[in-house]
Every structure is written in structure tokens, then in C-alpha cells.
Amino acid sequence: MDDQNKNLILATVLSFVVLMGWFFLFPPQETPQTETPAAEQTADSAGDSVAPAPPGVQDGVAAQRVDAAAAAVADAARIEIDTPSLTGSISLAGGRIDELSLRNYRETLDPDSPLVNLLSPVGKPKAYYALYGWAPGGSLDFDQVPGATTPWQQESGGTLAPGKPVTLAWDNGNGLIFRRTISVDDKFMFSVTQSVENTTDTAQRLAPYGLVARHGEPDTKKFFILHEGVVRMSDGALEEIKYAKMPDLEVVPREQAPAEVIDVTNSGWIGFTDKYWMTTLIPAQGESFSSVAKYIPSADIYQTEARLPTVTVEPGQTQEVTTQLFAGAKEWETIRDYQAAGVDRFIDSIDWGWFFFLTKPIFWLLHHLHAIIGNMGWSIIVLTMILKVLLFPLAYKSYASMAKMKELQPEMEKIKERAGDDRMKMQQEMMALYKKEKVNPAAGCLPILLQIPIFFSLYKVIFVTLELRHAAWIGWIRDLSAPDPSSILNLFGLLPWGVPEAGSIFAILSLGVLPILLGISMWLQQKLNPAPADPTQQMIFAWMPWVFMFMLGNFASGLVLYWITNNSLTFIQQYTIMRRHGYKPDIFGNIKDGFKFLKRKKKDAE
Known part of the structure; x- marks a missing residue:
């Protein structure tokens, strides 16, 4: 082997060593995050096939919506969540799942250290929550469908636990009765069934959606070997978007914000992943939906959405749709079991990296x-x-x-x-x-x-x-x-x-x-x-x-x-x-x- 080849191999090995050492010893500086007041969104009018998600909050109205949402959530009653793996609560303001901690994981090795907190209500620092609703279509207005601050009532159930679902109800006063049944297993999977009963004498059109929102960029490791941010599967194609890249997404006029919209025809999921934890929206596999990742700059909100097709509810009929929400720890066995149960390629939500064929x-x-x-x-x-x-x-x-x-x-x-x-x-x-x-x-x-x-x-x-x-x-x-x-x-x-x-x-x-x-x-x-x-x-x-x-x-x-x-x-x-x-x-x-x-x-x- 001549000197040139030796030097090439030597340079390759040493370059690998230097890069590994440099990124470990001198990771990118974390930009201090200013506390941005939490902002809430409402849905705009529905299209013919897929419900649009809530548009970005405009600068002139953001503060008012923030205050209204924070006040509604602070004053609302809550439904306790108690499972072997999770503890937290659901707010009746919007029916949001917004308070969640992991029972089996603590912040440090100290057995008395706090539990790992995953979701937090709007109005608190780094708000992080899952919200469901319906986008109005046809002759419906925004105040006739449930939104971010709708005052739900608990219709049945007590504490949410495995085998003990709870049902929320809201009557819009104009002939539509909405219900939301939430169940949870002994690990980290919620099932959310949204239904609408039409007691009017005319057909009504509207579209269900689910979203996961994070207020302000979370504290991440910012390490080149690790992905933290949006993770989604769209008809077998995995995509990852770091938080720092979301403001650079193309501004979509319909979204009024930097966004990336993918029309999923068969199966997929979308959410946010941290190093060890994840919150993911999972529509029914085998059905179409729109997968949306966007950033709302005026409110500093990172948002993922699953927009489901518009449904027509005839007089005297009820329509319902069920989606799932994974909110918990990225345990390999648990995620593998969910994949075996039908969640397409869910094991790839773990960051296996470029050498996935080895990792x-x-x-x-x-x-x-x-x-x-x-x-x-x-x-x-x-x-x-x-x-x-x-x-x-x-x-x-x-x-x-x-x-x-x-x-x-x-x-x-x-x-x-x-x-x-x-x-x-x-x-x-x-x-x-x-x-x-x-x-x-x-x-x-x-x-x-x-x-x-x-x-x-x-x-x-x-x-x-x-x-x-x-x-x-x-x-x-x-x-x-x-x-x-x-x-x-x-x-x-x-x-x-x-x-x-x-x-x-x-x-x-x-x-x-x-x-x-x-x-x-x-x-x-x-x-x-x-x-x-x-x-x-x-x-x-x-x-x-x-x-x-x-x-x-x-x-x-x-x-x-x-x-x-x-x-x-x-x-x-x-x-x-x-x-x-x-x-x-x-x-x-x-x-x-x-x-x-x-x-x-x-x-x-x-």
C-alpha cells in the first residue's frame, strides 16, 4: 500500500474521530427560548373532502386568544387519568388531553426525583397537548362545532383507566349533539371516538381532525446523531423534520403559515418525538387523511395534524370516527406490539439512523x-x-x-x-x-x-x-x-x-x-x-x-x-x-x- 493510500485511510479514520469528538465536546449552542404565551386556534370552513386544520393565529388577535384559552383551561373541571403507566388529566375545556406524566420514569436516578412530564396545559411554560375537534362545512359556522375551548360535559364514566372509558358530550343548541369517547390501555395508547348526532331536518357536512401542539421550541439535545421534532409515516415513507427546520418550510397560503401537507391514501401517522418520548396521532389504518406539519410564527407554535375526510350526516343519523393517540415512552417492545396490532411501521418511530440495517x-x-x-x-x-x-x-x-x-x-x-x-x-x-x-x-x-x-x-x-x-x-x-x-x-x-x-x-x-x-x-x-x-x-x-x-x-x-x-x-x-x-x-x-x-x-x- 503506497503512501497516498495510507494517507487516505489515515485521513478517513482521523476525520471520523475528530467529527465524533467535536460534535460531542462542542455541540451546537442552544438558543435561549423566551416564554411565548400559549395561543389557541379555531377551525375555518371545511372543504369538500378533507378538513382544514386551525389556521395560524394572526398577530393582532394572538394575545386575546391566548388569554381566553388559558382562562378557560384554568377554570375548567378535569377528568383524572390513572393507569399503570400514566397519570394526568383531561380538561373539559376543549376536551383536550393536556396533562400527562409517565409513572415508570423519573427525571434522574434519584428515586424521589419527579416523574417525567410529557404533556402540559396551555398557560403553562412549554405547553404541549393533544386536541380534537370538527371543522364546519356547508351552512355550519364555527360556533356550531366543538373547538379549542368548547365546554364539554362528562356524560359517563369516572376516572379514565384501562377498561374504563369516559364519554364527553356537547349540544350546540342547533340540533347537533357531539360526543367524544376516550379509552386508554395499560401502556400509552389512547383511543378517541368522535361522533355527531344530527337531530335537524337537513343534512350537515363537517370534518373531524386531531392535532398535537407544542408552544415554543422544546429543550432538545441538539446533537447531530439524534432526531427530535416531527416524525411521520405516509404510505410507507418515513419523514423527519427537526424543530429548527420547521420555520423554513414553504408558506402555504391556505395554512397561513410555513407548512408541509401530505395526502395519505392508505395508512400513516404523525407526531412529535423526543429522545425517549413521543406523542403521535394515528388515524385508522387503511383510511385516507391529510398529514400536516406546520409552524405558526406569530404564536411560536409547532403543530402536527391529522385531518380526516368530510362526512355527511343525514337527518336522524349519527356519524363517528375513531383515531388513536400514542403518548408515552418509546419502549421497543411496546411499540413493536402496537405495530403488530396494525400501526404501519411504527417501530421506525425509534431513531435508528442511517445504519438502520445494523442498528x-x-x-x-x-x-x-x-x-x-x-x-x-x-x-x-x-x-x-x-x-x-x-x-x-x-x-x-x-x-x-x-x-x-x-x-x-x-x-x-x-x-x-x-x-x-x-x-x-x-x-x-x-x-x-x-x-x-x-x-x-x-x-x-x-x-x-x-x-x-x-x-x-x-x-x-x-x-x-x-x-x-x-x-x-x-x-x-x-x-x-x-x-x-x-x-x-x-x-x-x-x-x-x-x-x-x-x-x-x-x-x-x-x-x-x-x-x-x-x-x-x-x-x-x-x-x-x-x-x-x-x-x-x-x-x-x-x-x-x-x-x-x-x-x-x-x-x-x-x-x-x-x-x-x-x-x-x-x-x-x-x-x-x-x-x-x-x-x-x-x-x-x-x-x-x-x-x-x-x-x-x-x-x-x-
């Missing part, structure tokens, strides 16, 4: 290992062993080639001495030596190239999947999704002071036990590899283990654990193969060679 099977294997072992840390170690076994046939030739390269090291040194500064002559003699000994120096790069996509995929799995959140391993490692909390700066807890705060320069220097083990394992592995012929490359590779140690030191403990295990297994495999091929690695002898190289460089400089 999906890796997580599947990790999940089932955890089910058997019962500890996520040991499951990661066993997973690494399985991956090493699967990749061993490909790696064997590489390790054998490295052993041969090590044997040729003395001959290569002689060639460098004979060639001196004549790099062309050195390359020609090197290539002749490789050809004579039937050695392919590029084969040694194969393990690195194989490990990069696996490393990135496992990092994605550990970073985005809920199952790694607050998962303990041993002793001080109580959260494999977080960095190693130990620190060399306080001798790993022996000295009476704490560790530096995350994000400070001292946090980078505050190496824990796992990062130090990572650096040592990389150094040991490197000592088995043939040194590059170029002195500059030798120096770069000599520093790489310690650069990695600092750069990966603040990565998730689960990822560092994988890397340590992988390096250790690679060292054992490579050492054994080299011994079998007649080469006896001298690890500490290589250290002496390193000092000799530095002395030679110093002497040449003098």
Missing part, C-alpha cells in the same frame, strides 16, 4: 441478551463477543497479514536506511518486498474499516434507545447511557471533593476508570500492528490511543464498555494468531523501539 439487528440481539442475562452491561459484553465471532473469518486474514508484516519489519528498516531521502526508491523496494513475500499491507486496514460502522451503530443504539437509559452495570456505573462518573482528579472518590461539571474543560481531563482502561486497551492492541513506514504516521498512530481516551472519555459508559471489550478480544485474537504464524510479539520491546526512534529523531535534528 435494528444489534438492538434486537442486545434486547434479547438482556432478557436472558438481566444486566445490560454484561449483555453489551456478550454482544461484543458475538460480533467478534461473526467477524472473525474476515479478520483472520488481516491478523495473519499483520504477523507477516511484523516479521518483515527488519527488512523494511534496512530498505529505509538504504533509500535515505529517496522516497521513490524506498516505495519501489517496499513493493518488491511485498510481492516477493506475498503480503498485502492493505489487509491490516480491514479490522478498522469493519469496526467503524459497527461502532457508530452501537453508539446510536446506546444513545437513542430508552432501554439503556438509567441501566446499571456494576458498582459505580449506574447509568450506561451516561459517562463514567468516576474521576482521576479525586482519585476515583478517595479524595473529598467532587468531579468537575459536565461541559467544563476540567471535565475533559477528568478521566474515569473506563476511559483509562480504554486507552490502555487501544495501546496494547496498537503494539501488535506493524508500524507505518512514514515517521510522521508513526508519531500520529502512537498518540491515537491517548487521543481516543480523552475524546471518548465523556461518551456513554455502555459505548466505552463495548470498545474496551472489543479491543481486549481483538488483542487476544491477534496475539494468538501471530504466535501461530511464528511471530512472537514483544509488547514492551516495542516501547524500547519507540524510545530509540525518538532518540534518533533528536540526533537527526541536532
Whole structure:
């Protein structure tokens, strides 16, 4: 492999390392969010086929609607929600699901820390809620259909719980009686059945809709590997839109706001996803609807909508439509079960990333290992062993080639001495030596190239999947999704002071036990590899283990654990193969060679 190819591979690997380190240590700055008063919307007139969603609030009216909605919600009665997974309430002002917390998840590892809060009512900071209604059509006016602040009455049921639905009712006083029946399972799925009874002597046209609104941009991680924002499936096509991109959507005149409208013909869903949590509207699969993602700049509202086809209700008849609402944690098993129950490709709501063909099977294997072992840390170690076994046939030739390269090291040194500064002559003699000994120096790069996509995929799995959140391993490692909390700066807890705060320069220097083990394992592995012929490359590779140690030191403990295990297994495999091929690695002898190289460089400089 000539210098040009070596430099290309080296540049590729180092670029990957630098990018990973840069984005982790210096993520994009979060823009401080000003508290925008919550704004509410009402529906405009319906078209012939699909109900339009509420238009954007105009600047001159926003404050009035905000105050009216906040006052209505604050004064309205509520229906309690009590399930094994959820706690919260439904406001009778608009019949909105707007107060929801997750029973089985807390903000921190402290068992007394607050529950994770998902939905919040209008009028509170970062309002986030689901709202349903009907858009008027034909001769109907806005005040004849239920909207954002309609004063619903509870017609039946008590507390909303699994197997105990509640029904809301509202009579518009002009011959139309609206009902809304809400049920919930023991996980995170609500079913909302909207019905309208026509007691007039004329046919009425109107269209149901559901929407999920977020007031103000939520606090997100803003990390390149993670998607937070709109997620939707439209006839088998997945789309993701980050919050920062929504104001840049094309302004649709009918929407009076930046929006993207997709007409779904068969099946789909739309909502907002956070790192671990999600709120998603799911119309009946197999039916058409309009999927809308939009941003209302005058009120700073991010909104997703499912607009259902207009229905005609004949005199004396009742029409109803049922949709679902997922509001909860992105548990793999739970979402998989909902997909099996008919929600099209719902498992893709989890952010598997570009390497989904690797992240999906890796997580599947990790999940089932955890089910058997019962500890996520040991499951990661066993997973690494399985991956090493699967990749061993490909790696064997590489390790054998490295052993041969090590044997040729003395001959290569002689060639460098004979060639001196004549790099062309050195390359020609090197290539002749490789050809004579039937050695392919590029084969040694194969393990690195194989490990990069696996490393990135496992990092994605550990970073985005809920199952790694607050998962303990041993002793001080109580959260494999977080960095190693130990620190060399306080001798790993022996000295009476704490560790530096995350994000400070001292946090980078505050190496824990796992990062130090990572650096040592990389150094040991490197000592088995043939040194590059170029002195500059030798120096770069000599520093790489310690650069990695600092750069990966603040990565998730689960990822560092994988890397340590992988390096250790690679060292054992490579050492054994080299011994079998007649080469006896001298690890500490290589250290002496390193000092000799530095002395030679110093002497040449003098």
C-alpha cells in the first residue's frame, strides 16, 4: 500500500474521530427560548373532502386568544387519568388531553426525583397537548362545532383507566349533539371516538381532525446523531423534520403559515418525538387523511395534524370516527406490539439512523441478551463477543497479514536506511518486498474499516434507545447511557471533593476508570500492528490511543464498555494468531523501539 493510500485511510479514520469528538465536546449552542404565551386556534370552513386544520393565529388577535384559552383551561373541571403507566388529566375545556406524566420514569436516578412530564396545559411554560375537534362545512359556522375551548360535559364514566372509558358530550343548541369517547390501555395508547348526532331536518357536512401542539421550541439535545421534532409515516415513507427546520418550510397560503401537507391514501401517522418520548396521532389504518406539519410564527407554535375526510350526516343519523393517540415512552417492545396490532411501521418511530440495517439487528440481539442475562452491561459484553465471532473469518486474514508484516519489519528498516531521502526508491523496494513475500499491507486496514460502522451503530443504539437509559452495570456505573462518573482528579472518590461539571474543560481531563482502561486497551492492541513506514504516521498512530481516551472519555459508559471489550478480544485474537504464524510479539520491546526512534529523531535534528 503506497503512501497516498495510507494517507487516505489515515485521513478517513482521523476525520471520523475528530467529527465524533467535536460534535460531542462542542455541540451546537442552544438558543435561549423566551416564554411565548400559549395561543389557541379555531377551525375555518371545511372543504369538500378533507378538513382544514386551525389556521395560524394572526398577530393582532394572538394575545386575546391566548388569554381566553388559558382562562378557560384554568377554570375548567378535569377528568383524572390513572393507569399503570400514566397519570394526568383531561380538561373539559376543549376536551383536550393536556396533562400527562409517565409513572415508570423519573427525571434522574434519584428515586424521589419527579416523574417525567410529557404533556402540559396551555398557560403553562412549554405547553404541549393533544386536541380534537370538527371543522364546519356547508351552512355550519364555527360556533356550531366543538373547538379549542368548547365546554364539554362528562356524560359517563369516572376516572379514565384501562377498561374504563369516559364519554364527553356537547349540544350546540342547533340540533347537533357531539360526543367524544376516550379509552386508554395499560401502556400509552389512547383511543378517541368522535361522533355527531344530527337531530335537524337537513343534512350537515363537517370534518373531524386531531392535532398535537407544542408552544415554543422544546429543550432538545441538539446533537447531530439524534432526531427530535416531527416524525411521520405516509404510505410507507418515513419523514423527519427537526424543530429548527420547521420555520423554513414553504408558506402555504391556505395554512397561513410555513407548512408541509401530505395526502395519505392508505395508512400513516404523525407526531412529535423526543429522545425517549413521543406523542403521535394515528388515524385508522387503511383510511385516507391529510398529514400536516406546520409552524405558526406569530404564536411560536409547532403543530402536527391529522385531518380526516368530510362526512355527511343525514337527518336522524349519527356519524363517528375513531383515531388513536400514542403518548408515552418509546419502549421497543411496546411499540413493536402496537405495530403488530396494525400501526404501519411504527417501530421506525425509534431513531435508528442511517445504519438502520445494523442498528435494528444489534438492538434486537442486545434486547434479547438482556432478557436472558438481566444486566445490560454484561449483555453489551456478550454482544461484543458475538460480533467478534461473526467477524472473525474476515479478520483472520488481516491478523495473519499483520504477523507477516511484523516479521518483515527488519527488512523494511534496512530498505529505509538504504533509500535515505529517496522516497521513490524506498516505495519501489517496499513493493518488491511485498510481492516477493506475498503480503498485502492493505489487509491490516480491514479490522478498522469493519469496526467503524459497527461502532457508530452501537453508539446510536446506546444513545437513542430508552432501554439503556438509567441501566446499571456494576458498582459505580449506574447509568450506561451516561459517562463514567468516576474521576482521576479525586482519585476515583478517595479524595473529598467532587468531579468537575459536565461541559467544563476540567471535565475533559477528568478521566474515569473506563476511559483509562480504554486507552490502555487501544495501546496494547496498537503494539501488535506493524508500524507505518512514514515517521510522521508513526508519531500520529502512537498518540491515537491517548487521543481516543480523552475524546471518548465523556461518551456513554455502555459505548466505552463495548470498545474496551472489543479491543481486549481483538488483542487476544491477534496475539494468538501471530504466535501461530511464528511471530512472537514483544509488547514492551516495542516501547524500547519507540524510545530509540525518538532518540534518533533528536540526533537527526541536532
